[in-house]
Amino acid sequence: MAQVMTRKKEKPDYRWLSEKESEIWRKVVAATMLTAPLLEADLQKAGSLSFFEFQVLSSLKDADGELTMSQLAERCNCSLSRLSHVARKLEERGAIDRSQATNDKRVTMALLTEQGKSEVTRVEGRYAESIRRRVLDSLTPEGMDAMETLAEALLANIDPSHWLIAEDDEY
Template sequence: MSTRWLDAEELATWVRLVAVTELLPSTLDQQLRRDASLTHFEYLVLAMLSEDPGHTLQMSALAQRTNATLPRLSHVVRRLEDRGFVDRTRNSTDARATNAHLTEAGLAHLVDSAPGHVEIVREKIFDVLTPEQVTQLGAITTALLDALDPEGRMTGHTIGSHRPSSKE
């Protein structure tokens, strides 16, 4: 089998994509740590819980929505629990499962944190693109996610750059 090497344009595009995937998470983390004392992943966990009508998800479902391993998620949820942002309880229908629930304090912190987070997302992504490029980026990211996440674990879920739902 022969290697299908990248041509010059593909290589330049790949290097830029890698740079974006390295720089964007640290940029989001810096803003959230500074303004909300949260990591981007902690923010994502809170945002995913806020999207559920009861603000409660089984840990395994939350792991899928955040694309995390259960051990990583458990560690982060414990930290959020220590801060009063999340409660963990046994699932009433499956004694082996644990639920994570967004507390009122967690929701309030998420709501307070969201404007700054959305502003950095706008500033670093959407404000530098034309409307046509935003449409293209949507199509490109959908194609990439289809290849990277064929089970669709992340498809259909936002990643915490929206207005948090405060409905109980």
């Protein structure tokens, strides 16, 4: 009778975070998790846009034209499913228009309307002030450079083709 050999599955060699690594990570998470709701609250005071709705409208305004829903999802760092849900609400409010691409009916295009431009313009000054007060004002010019370098390194590690760091931006 032939003997069946079974391989014992090797467990990955996970390393615990060092005390320093753990401390740094907790601070990154805390800063991120505390900042987003504060920005959200400031946007709500300035108008009726959520943080995510602002990201969608602002991305379309910055594009100065149409974006595919995939491009818009990438710029908003979200899934197509989440974007589609919010885009439907924004379209119902008249802030964006969606249509099929002329060259590929499977692709949906998004375009900022004049009403959407008005909505995002009304709150973007408050948003910029909030970002400065809550994040940027705490940094020296050297700290700003270090923050940019850090953010680029993190993005390059997580998503080397991210639109904010990609060499060839086709949008």
